[in-house]
Amino acid sequence: MxxxxxxxxxxxxxxxxxxxxxxxxxxxxxxxxxxxxxxxxxxxxxxxxxxxxxxxxxxxxxxxxxxxxxxxxxxxxxxxxxxxxxxxxxxxxxxxxxxxxxxxxxxxxxxxxxxxxxxxxxxxxxxxxxxxxxxxxxxxxxxxxxxxxxxxxxxxxxxxxxxxxxxxxxxxxxxxxxxxxxxxxxxxxxxxxxxxxxxxxxxxxxxxxxxxxxxxxxxxxxxxxxDVELNGYTDYMAKEIDEQPEAAARVLDELADGIANGALWEQLNLPPFERLRVIGCGTSLNAGNVLANLARRLGGVPTTTVSGSEAAQEVPDTAQLVVAMSQSGETADVLRGVQTGAVGISPVLALTNNPQSTLARLADAVVGSSAGPEIGVAATKTFICQVISAAALMISALVGMNRVSARSAAALVDDLRRVPDQLAAASAVAKCVIPPLVDQFAAEAGFIFIGRGLGLPYAAEGALKLKELTYRWAEHYPAGELKHGPLALVGVGTPVIVIDNGDPKLAGNVAEVRARGGHVITVGCAGGAIPVVDDPAAPWGPIAATVPLQILARTMALALGRDVDKPRNLAKSVTVE
Missing domain, CATH: 3.60.20.10 (Aminohydrolase, N-terminal nucleophile (Ntn) domain)
Incomplete structure (x- = not known):
């Protein structure tokens, strides 16, 4: 047992x-x-x-x-x-x-x-x-x-x-x-x-x-x-996708009261910072890029993100805070990363789903993501909960350092509280519109995901999920980079998934794809192939787009006969470098 x-x-x-x-x-x-x-x-x-x-x-x-x-x-x-x-x-x-x-x-x-x-x-x-x-x-x-x-x-x-x-x-x-x-x-x-x-x-x-x-x-x-029984579901991934609205609400219930007043930040007893460095791997690194975008957009904080396996190549900044993100808190590359020169004497804040983990013990402070147990190897609700807890942390820190007003932060908290309903609505839409898309594209050898600005980390996460589960190649690119090389991959019928967060320049990039015969699948605004209810101005980006991307990866993997809970060659908790 x-x-x-x-x-x-x-x-x-x-x-x-x-x-x-x-x-x-x-x-x-x-x-x-x-x-x-x-x-x-x-x-x-x-x-x-x-x-x-x-x-x-x-x-x-x-x-x-x-x-x-x-x-x-x-x-x-x-x-x-x-x-x-x-x-x-x-x-x-x-x-x-x-x-x-x-x-x-x-x-x-x-x-x-x-x-x-x-x-x-x-x-x-x-x-x-x-x-x-x-x-x-x-x-x-x-x-x-x-x-x-x-x-x-x-x-x-x-x-x-x-x-x-x-x-x-x-x-x-x-x-x-x-x-x-x-x-x-x-x-x-x-x-x-x-x-x-x-x-x-x-x-x-x-x-x-x-x-x-x-x-x-x-x-x-x-x-x-x-707590980790299937409870009638055919696989854990389906169960954990459906648990996301509840998990998001739980994180907000735990953290929301300390955001607008800066209390969440103050109770961590960390010094003010002028720069932010985020260390993570895989899905956690994608969540870290959401955090980095938010810190830049809301607080004007210079931010770098780095994979844990590459952190030893970095040079520490002065007056920096290091946020180390790991769902298990046992990711070997992240643990080594926080012990390299990239950190130096800087304080380390762990953002993890396991407050008793090795990472939590190494860090100077800890913020939990409270996703609960996640059994599927490909992360779903842990990504959503990391994004929400990271947003709560950074907004509270910016309030505590007088970079964001309490009034503006309160409005952001109201927006965050709408996220669980947005996730549920996105799930309902995706379950209707994605199966026909999978029937159309399951035979394709590969997929391209594009986005701009705040949408780019979600494009990265969508591509990661698809390649993890289907074993087909799936790459993400900034949409503006298409003409600098990746457009050579686009031919007649090539599926290109677009994370539409309302960026006005995105339409031109989509036109470039269509002109070469690529098949555009838009996830986001009304009128797209997979419309989701989202706030395009939210500094954490188009979070509700995550759910259809997960459902797309799972549905296509099942159509190909893959084990969606245990993808080949992958482990849930990567405890060796």
């Missing part, structure tokens, strides 16, 4: 190591889905299991997708079973050293190195906890891992740079990389910090740097497993 709750994060193999009543360890692995693992358990004819075990859904980085490379991994003697989320950066040198020492490797996976390092320590008579500590001292990289020892049945967990939580209950002791996996059993949990090592059945054994420390404070589990 716990591993099934993690299916949404994406994986290509899955396995478990379970202790039997006879003290042996049974290892069951498959490159199939969780159902295939359940079938292996149903067919198990050996001794009964005693309740101790570890499991992992792997997303391949080192080594091909094979049953042999699936977790858990074992040492030479089969005494140590281990599951590992993260990356061992010096795996090659450690493997060579262990080879020379006589260890036998059976996989090409970096995680197997950890088993043999622990085995070396145990051969010296070192206690399991100390053995793990000594082994990890030789490793460069990141990890959330669990070790199961055959003879004793002890389970030791450790974390560095990758999320891991533990919960101790009357029903047992649990550890997981995502609270979703154990939410059915755990009311409260603790989060491991970097370098923490804990014996699962002994919460008093919390160690950091070899020293026993008091366990961190308990965190209340915010939801239960039933």
């Amino acid at each position: 716990g591993l099934r709750r993690l299916e949404y994060r994406g994986y290509d193999s899955v396995g478990m190591a379970l202790r039997t009543t006879g003290g042996d360890i049974a290892r069951l692995r498959t490159t199939g889905r969780i159902g295939a693992l359940e079938a292996l358990l149903d067919d198990w004819a050996g001794p009964r299991f005693d309740g101790a075990g570890i499991g992992h859904t792997r997303w391949a980085t080192h080594g091909a997708v094979t049953e042999g490379n699936a977790h858990p991994h074992v040492d030479c003697a089969g005494q140590i079973s281990l599951v590992h989320n993260g990356i061992v950066e010096n795996a090659a040198s450690l493997r060579a050293e262990l080879d020379r020492a006589g260890h036998t490797f059976v996989t090409t996976v970096d995680s197997e190195v950890l088993c043999h390092l622990i085995e070396d320590e145990r051969r010296r008579g070192t206690d399991l906890v100390r053995a793990l500590q000594n082994a990890l001292a030789r490793v460069h990289g990141s990890w959330a891992l669990a070790v199961l020892e055959q003879g004793s049945g002890r389970i030791i967990v450790a974390a560095k740079g990758s999320p891991l939580v533990v919960g101790h209950t009357a029903e047992g002791d649990f550890a997981a990389s995502d609270i979703a996996a154990i939410a059915d059993w755990v009311d409260e949990y603790r989060v491991l910090g970097d370098g923490d090592i804990v014996e699962l059945a002994r919460p008093d054994s919390w160690r950091r740097g070899g020293i026993v420390i008091p366990p961190p404070a308990l965190t209340r589990c915010p939801w239960r497993g039933r």
Whole structure:
């Protein structure tokens, strides 16, 4: 059940190591889905299991997708079973050293190195906890891992740079990389910090740097497993698209009272800023570009946005605020980005759907996006909630720094409160008009998305959704850039999706497309192919256009036979660089 709750994060193999009543360890692995693992358990004819075990859904980085490379991994003697989320950066040198020492490797996976390092320590008579500590001292990289020892049945967990939580209950002791996996059993949990090592059945054994420390404070589990049931929907993406009006209203209920009076900004206790730098990846970077546009338009704040993986190339600005955006708060590239020279000594504000995440702990302040659990790999409601919480944050900050008047901010809050209804109306329209469009264009090899100004981040998000779900190429461009190269892609019938936010120059760009035979699909103003009710002057841009773009991507993906909840090669929470 716990591993099934993690299916949404994406994986290509899955396995478990379970202790039997006879003290042996049974290892069951498959490159199939969780159902295939359940079938292996149903067919198990050996001794009964005693309740101790570890499991992992792997997303391949080192080594091909094979049953042999699936977790858990074992040492030479089969005494140590281990599951590992993260990356061992010096795996090659450690493997060579262990080879020379006589260890036998059976996989090409970096995680197997950890088993043999622990085995070396145990051969010296070192206690399991100390053995793990000594082994990890030789490793460069990141990890959330669990070790199961055959003879004793002890389970030791450790974390560095990758999320891991533990919960101790009357029903047992649990550890997981995502609270979703154990939410059915755990009311409260603790989060491991970097370098923490804990014996699962002994919460008093919390160690950091070899020293026993008091366990961190308990965190209340915010939801239960039933919160992520399909509830009659055919897929999670459909459910989460429909949840967007309610999610948007929830974010506004939490934040709106602190916008026009600057209280939301003031309670963060951050210094005033003259420049803004936004760090994000994927959908979060698109939401970050919405935030950047708003900061420029409303407050005249010079703003840059950068992908987390490229942040190390940046030079810090003086008097800047860094806003790091990540839905999970565990995105490895964003976490590294906030630790680079792009940040320097600047304060970092985390905008995340997980206030207990690693990013939240690294940041100087946190604003939640309160989207609730999102299971579909392709972000939907988390994008909408990020945009709304980012808009609330920036308007409040501009009020607090006297760049926007309280009266103007109050009018903007009124506009924000109309967003949930706009999203619902856009959804109703899209569900009627998009299926015929999909019938017309499902066979097309690729799509172009264009927009201008405030509409451009939504064009980027629409293209991202389409390529994620359909596996067709989909590119976005500033509409004014068409004649500087991308227009060469437009031929007779090429579908070009236009995010129409009322920019007067957009009509000329659309005419350029039509003159070359391109098929224009306008999302936005009345009279377009997909009309939505929106405020073209809103500084957060045409947010309601997001919904038809999501529905377009989902509907086309289903027509092509794709799995819209689990697109190939993608993971929900990208915890390795």
